Amino acid sequence: MNELDVRRVVKAYGPGAPVLDGLDLSVPGGALAAVLGPSGCGKTTLLRVIAGFLKADSGSVSVAGRLLGGPGVHLPPERRRIGIVPQEGALFPHLTVARNIAFGLRDLGRADRRARVGEMLDLVGLPGHGERMPHELSGGQQQRVALARALAPRPHLVLLDEPFSALDSGLRGAVRAEVRAVLRESGATGLLVTHDQQEALSTADLVAVLRAGRVVQCGTPEALYHRPADPWLASFVGDAVLVPGTAEKGTATTALGRVPLASAPDGLRDGLVLLRPEQLRLAEPDAAGAGASGVVTDVRFFGHDAMVTVAVDGLDRPVDVRTPGPPGQVPGRRVGIRLTGEATLHPHTA
Numbered sequence: 001m002n003e004l005d006v007r008r009v010v011k012a013y014g015p016g017a018p019v020l021d022g023l024d025l026s027v028p029g030g031a032l033a034a035v036l037g038p039s040g041c042g043k044t045t046l047l048r049v050i051a052g053f054l055k056a057d058s059g060s061v062s063v064a065g066r067l068l069g070g071p072g073v074h075l076p077p078e079r080r081r082i083g084i085v086p087q088e089g090a091l092f093p094h095l096t097v098a099r100n101i102a103f104g105l106r107d108l109g110r111a112d113r114r115a116r117v118g119e120m121l122d123l124v125g126l127p128g129h130g131e132r133m134p135h136e137l138s139g140g141q142q143q144r145v146a147l148a149r150a151l152a153p154r155p156h157l158v159l160l161d162e163p164f165s166a167l168d169s170g171l172r173g174a175v176r177a178e179v180r181a182v183l184r185e186s187g188a189t190g191l192l193v194t195h196d197q198q199e200a201l202s203t204a205d206l207v208a209v210l211r212a213g214r215v216v217q218c219g220t221p222e223a224l225y226h227r228p229a230d231p232w233l234a235s236f237v238g239d240a241v242l243v244p245g246t247a248e249k250g251t252a253t254t255a256l257g258r259v260p261l262a263s264a265p266d267g268l269r270d271g272l273v274l275l276r277p278e279q280l281r282l283a284e285p286d287a288a289g290a291g292a293s294g295v296v297t298d299v300r301f302f303g304h305d306a307m308v309t310v311a312v313d314g315l316d317r318p319v320d321v322r323t324p325g326p327p328g329q330v331p332g333r334r335v336g337i338r339l340t341g342e343a344t345l346h347p348h349t350a
């Protein structure tokens with residue numbers, strides 16, 4: 001199985017703090033991993049180090065057990081067997097779709113090249129489009145051709161650098177799903193760089209969040225969302241409700257009620273309890289099971305759901321409750337709150 005292994009990679013552009021500061025990242029063969037982080041955190045730098053366009057100051061990069069960059073080793077990009085799907089304008093505008101896809105297949109004979117281009121066009125759902133010019137395709141079709149071009153030489157790893165950012169939002173979801181399906185079918189390992197949390201959570205098997213030059217957490221989308229390493233990360237990947245609480249025997253007691261803990265640092269008793277707004281349910285103020293009550297201060301309706309802000313008795317800051325469908329609430333109404341699921345506990349200082 002193919003596998004990407006990035007070990008303790010350091011990369012600085014100048015005398016200041018390094019952009020990558022001892023970064024570790026492993027991606028199992030066949031998985032699609034997303035590298036997610038705020039603008040300027042070093043995502044593109046990491047991609048360029050893996051691809052071989054940049055040399056790391058120290059550390060190593062291996063793919064499929066082969067050392068590509070490390071002490072005394074720096075293979076050029078064309079010898080790394082890595083495919084790249086860049087942001088936009090990815091295709092050579094003066095070449096047909098077939099010639100774009102055949103670009104990395106110069107080592108094959110004519111007949112084999114032709115056959116491989118045909119296979120790739122089928123794989124990305126564009127059979128018969130080989131003689132078109134890139135400008136004759138939609139944005140989504142162009143990205144599929146870019147993916148076909150990257151996959152054609154059978155790379156061990158495909159790097160996707162914000163490949164959906166130029167697509168309008170209506171098209172983005174569909175193209176993402178197609179790209180994911182094509183990558184699965186090809187069996188290639190993928191690394192998708194994005195600053196879009198929804199994209200990372202909905203598209204990737206694994207999400208690695210970058211901050212201050214390191215991966216702060218790498219896990220499945222579910223683990224990242226429900227067991228975030230710290231409150232910053234929790235807020236970065238979604239909406240978070242943070243309330244003070246006390247832990248005892250795996251359960252936290254808060255002003256919102258009691259909730260089982262999915263994780264807590266060893267020995268931590270008092271801290272911040274982290275929940276997602278959809279774990280809070282509105283109830284009648286005196287309903288059985290309601291752990292708290294308060295007054296609705298704001299209601300925002302998003303169509304598929306709504307966010308209801310509640311000033312809870314005993315809490316300094318209001319909390320957000322996500323409710324499905326029309327909220328059926330108005331500011332000023334008194335409501336109860338019930339907690340569901342599990343929470344995580346974090347130190348106050350985190």
Ligand SMILES: Nc1ncnc2c1ncn2[C@@H]1O[C@H](COP(=O)(O)OP(=O)(O)OP(=O)(O)O)[C@@H](O)[C@H]1O
Pocket residue numbers: 013019037038039040041042043044045046195
């Ligand atoms: N060639 C360069 N020379 C000097 N500094 C650079 C260079 N390239 C990037 N940087 C700096 O390194 C940091 C990380 O940049 P990088 O492009 O890797 O971040 P990113 O996470 O991809 O950001 P974005 O999401 O905005 O694309 C930034 O502070 C950037 O200004």
